[in-house]
């Protein structure tokens with residue numbers, strides 16, 4: 001690292017993550033340098049100036065490891081290498097140096113609940129006999145029935161279809177996701193040691209932190225006879241579920257914390273844990289991962305009351321855990337928020353249904369595209385005005401919509417293949433980015449793109465929005481630049497406002513006001529510094545946020 005990068009990334013700053021703006025890169029769809037249609041590390045390196053100009057603090061890279069892509073890279077065949085289609089370890093080092101040189105930290109994705117079935121350990125398990133140490137790294141069981149031909153339990157996987165798959169010698173293995181993603185046995189000390197090695201491997205290469213995939217998985221309580229899916233579904237007591245959110249999982253994170261703290265500054269981690277709100281602080285505790293995703297706003301309608309409650313609850317919760325809260329509207333698993341807000345409200349359906357809805361494509365009925373983008377911009381400007389970390393997903397800074405009409409033959413997501421006719425899967429938010437107005441893949445690379453870009457993507461390209469007043473890209477750039485001043489302290493005061501309006505005050509005379517209602521409302525006093533859309537004279541129009549400063 002050069003002295004400049006040290007200057008920009010002070011080693012004594014152990015709290016950089018608390019109010020960071022973190023930009024998620026889905027590597028295969030970000031930028032393709034060599035023209036094979038798949039985004040790569042060279043592509044990321046070439047776009048470092050763009051990321052620096054955007055004003056983010058860190059990038060989080062979704063998996064770039066060797067993978068057969070049964071689940072977009074979340075089926076990892078080797079945790080300590082780069083997929084040759086994406087790059088090399090040397091290029092990874094070059095990318096980290098380039099990002100650090102631009103003042104941007106690097107977070108990588110760790111997928112500890114399951115590996116790929118191509119992983120050498122799973123291949124060894126298949127080759128070894130039932131009861132062998134090789135099988136003990138995964139979860140193998142005999143089947144039910146006289147000949148063992150029935151699965152050990154009737155469980156449904158997260159992507160639909162059964163959770164157990166039979167191997168040629170008759171045993172079955174557990175996979176809570178696709179059958180190409182066998183679950184690790186976290187009671188096995190070799191598994192634990194191997195993940196410590198992986199965390200050190202990337203930390204030694206200069207990685208600043210980790211996003212922990214399915215952090216509420218890993219440990220399972222599997223007794224001699226397994227409960228049925230119906231029995232499991234009936235469990236409501238916190239911590240009592242045999243598969244998810246077991247208390248024992250926190251022993252693993254306490255162990256990882258020791259690894260993180262071997263480094264200066266300590267490596268950070270953020271948990272992807274789809275757990276109920278009261279169960280979240282434990283994942284975010286300083287003795288554990290330190291931070292956890294909060295998907296509450298992502299699951300809410302564009303509604304003042306829902307937003308008010310979620311913001312207040314989560315700030316209280318993070319104060320209790322000592323962590324900072326996180327916010328996110330879009331990622332590689334959900335319908336992009338510009339499209340979500342273009343659809344009718346969900347009216348508080350439960351998390352599980354919400355997840356189903358979000359993952360199912362959600363393109364019926366027809367979307368009001370203009371309204372969706374207007375609300376998405378207002379919601380984002382509100383989020384960037386909140387205390388805590390903001391996680392952004394590549395392309396949202398362009399206001400990209402979900403791509404709904406990808407032909408079946410071109411789809412890649414296992415959620416699509418395992419739920420024919422029910423779930424269109426998550427490919428629609430993973431379409432390669434448009435960088436230019438024209439060209440075979442709109443500047444994504446010198447040739448094609450691994451998922452088809454729709455009509456109209458070129459008009460939303462970086463080239464089309466760069467320097468264009470009022471564009472979504474310029475809104476993100478302006479907000480992220482101003483956010484450095486606005487986030488001076490992690491505090492927020494609510495200012496009395498009409499029911500459809502949220503008005504919050506931040507230190508330094510900053511005010512963030514969002515009108516969720518259908519009619520314009522008078523703007524509060526002060527200098528209007530930034531708005532998510534045009535004002536109507538002295539009025540704040542419907543579905544618009546303003547950042548205001550008073551002296």
Ligand code: GLC
Nearest residue numbers: 071074111177213214332333
């Ligand atoms: C997480 C990832 C998702 C993946 C799943 C299984 O939820 O975000 O993309 O399919 O884990 O690894």
Ligand code: CA
Nearest residue numbers: 032034038040
């Ligand atoms: Ca490529």
